[in-house]
Amino acid sequence: MELSVIPAPQSVTLGDGAFVLTAETAVSAPEGRAAAELTGLLRTATGFPLPLAGDGAIALIIEDGPQDGLDAEAYRLESTPAGVTITASTDEGLFRGVQTLRQLLPAAIESAAPVTAEWIVPAVTITDAPRFPWRGVLLDVARHFFDVAAVKRFIDRLVPYKLNILHLHLTDDQGWRLEIPSHPKLTSVGAATQVGGGAGGFFSREGYAEILAYAADRYITVVPEIDLPGHTQAAMAAYPSLAPSWPLDSRVEESLVRLLIDRDGRPVVYTGTEVGFSEIAIGKDETYAFLRDVLGSVAAQTPGGYLHIGGDEALKTTPEDYAEFLQRVLPIVPDTGKTVVAWQEAAASGALPPGTRLQYWRPTTEPVPEAVGKAAGGGVKLIMSPADRAYLDLKYDESTPLGLTWAGTLGVERSYDWDPADPVPGADVVGVEAALWSETLSTPDDLDFMLYPRLPGLAEVAWSAPGRDWDAYRARLAAHPARWDSAGITNYFRSSEL
Numbered sequence: 001m002e003l004s005v006i007p008a009p010q011s012v013t014l015g016d017g018a019f020v021l022t023a024e025t026a027v028s029a030p031e032g033r034a035a036a037e038l039t040g041l042l043r044t045a046t047g048f049p050l051p052l053a054g055d056g057a058i059a060l061i062i063e064d065g066p067q068d069g070l071d072a073e074a075y076r077l078e079s080t081p082a083g084v085t086i087t088a089s090t091d092e093g094l095f096r097g098v099q100t101l102r103q104l105l106p107a108a109i110e111s112a113a114p115v116t117a118e119w120i121v122p123a124v125t126i127t128d129a130p131r132f133p134w135r136g137v138l139l140d141v142a143r144h145f146f147d148v149a150a151v152k153r154f155i156d157r158l159v160p161y162k163l164n165i166l167h168l169h170l171t172d173d174q175g176w177r178l179e180i181p182s183h184p185k186l187t188s189v190g191a192a193t194q195v196g197g198g199a200g201g202f203f204s205r206e207g208y209a210e211i212l213a214y215a216a217d218r219y220i221t222v223v224p225e226i227d228l229p230g231h232t233q234a235a236m237a238a239y240p241s242l243a244p245s246w247p248l249d250s251r252v253e254e255s256l257v258r259l260l261i262d263r264d265g266r267p268v269v270y271t272g273t274e275v276g277f278s279e280i281a282i283g284k285d286e287t288y289a290f291l292r293d294v295l296g297s298v299a300a301q302t303p304g305g306y307l308h309i310g311g312d313e314a315l316k317t318t319p320e321d322y323a324e325f326l327q328r329v330l331p332i333v334p335d336t337g338k339t340v341v342a343w344q345e346a347a348a349s350g351a352l353p354p355g356t357r358l359q360y361w362r363p364t365t366e367p368v369p370e371a372v373g374k375a376a377g378g379g380v381k382l383i384m385s386p387a388d389r390a391y392l393d394l395k396y397d398e399s400t401p402l403g404l405t406w407a408g409t410l411g412v413e414r415s416y417d418w419d420p421a422d423p424v425p426g427a428d429v430v431g432v433e434a435a436l437w438s439e440t441l442s443t444p445d446d447l448d449f450m451l452y453p454r455l456p457g458l459a460e461v462a463w464s465a466p467g468r469d470w471d472a473y474r475a476r477l478a479a480h481p482a483r484w485d486s487a488g489i490t491n492y493f494r495s496s497e498l
Helices: 033-046 069-073 091-104 148-161 205-216 233-238 254-260 285-301 319-329 344-349 370-376 412-416 444-451 455-463 470-477 480-486
Strands: 011-021 058-062 075-080 083-088 119-128 134-140 165-169 221-228 306-310 339-343 357-360 381-384 428-436
Touching (some): 011 075, 033 058, 033 091, 058 091, 075 091, 091 119, 091 148, 134 148, 134 455, 148 165, 148 205, 148 444, 148 455, 165 428, 205 285, 221 285, 285 319, 319 344, 339 344, 344 357, 344 370, 412 470, 428 444, 428 455, 455 470
Parallel strands (some): 058 083, 165 221, 221 306, 306 339, 339 357, 357 381, 381 428
Antiparallel strands (some): 011 119, 075 083
16 A cells, blocks of 8 residues: 655654544543644534543653754654553654645545535555655745734645744835834834735734744744845835935836835835835934834744844845845844854855854756855855745746746746755755745635645655655545645646656
8 A cells, every 4th residue: 555645754654454433432642732733623524523541542752852953853663552652752753743644634624614525544654754845835924914813724734744833024115014012113114015016014912913923833933024125115105214315226127116205205105016126225224213113023922933034136236235234134143042043145245143044045057155154164055946846826837827937937847856955055944935925916716726736745845754666646636636735735836747
């Protein structure tokens, strides 16, 4: 029997027979999120009571072992005709093991209402742990805004494939999406619209806290991004004193200037999709006082250990100004108690604090910038998000109705068949992050269309050992649309590759 578990576990040994879940089955488990995940999943789809008992046929067990790093997510799953046992050293490890158990069960286990089915778990022993600690997806809520309910739905998409990072791109030229109480115009003005001129929106402090709690309850860390010094038109529209004089000079095309300033020369929020034209005032002390306050507020609201300060596509900023800006901003982040995350361009500043996570996003077809290679050899850790492999907002093929093509098209095989350790030789790669930019995506169903069927493959690249077998993976993936259908995820791309 071939299993269809994604991501592929480290070790799989098939046994004889199967365990059959019935209305008489009980569960034994320590109190925690893993137990709630398991019983909620099973009770919802089967309609069985599945009481918690000391000797349940399905058992979650925490045993002594390493509590840090990749070992915290390691687990062992053993299924026999007598029962199923998942063992780990942490509740987080048990939670990851529960996601494997759900994929060993029939696709109907994903149903949001009780269904009649044979609830069979094949006899198997699985030992598993992730390859990388950072396994994420970026969701751009700035170009098009997605509300709390949509983000929670998005988090639900990440859980079954053992993803553990949600990178929220909260600010851009088209919108500022997080309430900062000391600067209310960031949202009253900066969040009032989006690409195409829609209504926009933002997360209140309470709404953001709801997202954070929902993610944490599923062992997902939220990484907020305040993109600087470019992608800042919405912030400057809210507080024009943050704007430099550039909208009136020759560095920005006249046709674009007319979309960026009003008749009095003040910045306005941008609703188009061009990039690289904006730049917050680099030479003003006011800028850094503003950023200390804003970054401090975001850090105080966010329990996770990371704060992303952008750094990409500051195309109108001179190298000297860019370096000066980052040299003044980068120290702010450690002062908030967070670790810096930045896009790869920040390597050129020469000022990255030790332990910085540098996010590599250029296509693998391009040469690695010298500054990135130097940073990667100097203690900076890389998150791999090469656009031609990991940008899920790219079209699947030329006929795809949604998405962009600036880095080519991205089919299912191409998004799967690559190794994150290859593009930057010798780098300390800590993980993989897919990206879902929202220039062309405006509804939760749009997000689903671009996630599926590529998301599981990116999750496997991040979790599983190196070495890709496309034919074997394609056979496993072929079983997953039935799971998406059962879960009510119907707006996925029907790829001819499958």
